[in-house]
Amino acid sequence: MAVAPLPRAPPIVEGVINVRGTLVPVLDIRLRFGMSPHPPTLDQHLIIANSGVRLVALRVDRALELVEVEESAIESAASLTPGAEYVTGIVRLSDGVLVIHDLERFLSLDEAREVDGAVAGRAETL
Numbered sequence: 001m002a003v004a005p006l007p008r009a010p011p012i013v014e015g016v017i018n019v020r021g022t023l024v025p026v027l028d029i030r031l032r033f034g035m036s037p038h039p040p041t042l043d044q045h046l047i048i049a050n051s052g053v054r055l056v057a058l059r060v061d062r063a064l065e066l067v068e069v070e071e072s073a074i075e076s077a078a079s080l081t082p083g084a085e086y087v088t089g090i091v092r093l094s095d096g097v098l099v100i101h102d103l104e105r106f107l108s109l110d111e112a113r114e115v116d117g118a119v120a121g122r123a124e125t126l
Helices: 109-125
Strands: 013-019 022-027 045-050 055-060 087-093 096-101
Touching (some): 013 055, 013 109, 022 109
Antiparallel strands (some): 013 022, 045 055, 087 096
16 A cells, blocks of 8 residues: 655654545654664555544554453553553563553644644645
8 A cells, every 4th residue: 555645744654545535644653662764665564543533554564463352461561661651551462462552642742733734634635
């Protein structure tokens, strides 16, 4: 899927995609974790997620499976990893650890406003 540029969007936004008629911003979550940007490749995946009031797409290296966990299995991230501001919970699985990110906190209020304005502006040009 082609990611279209999104002028006036904050740096965390790579662009926008059209998902069933809805413009969805693609977030570069590597920036939030202090990692260097990685250029998009054809073998990467996009995960569409609800981040509160908006849908977002997260570019990931790969998605292997969908895992459903009981809410009671989620441990508070604050007790296990203090200071991890974008992590809301951790689940211990038989083959590793699942980190649950707080997507609502990935964008600051100013960034969220910029994204909303940029998406609205892009929608007007289509």
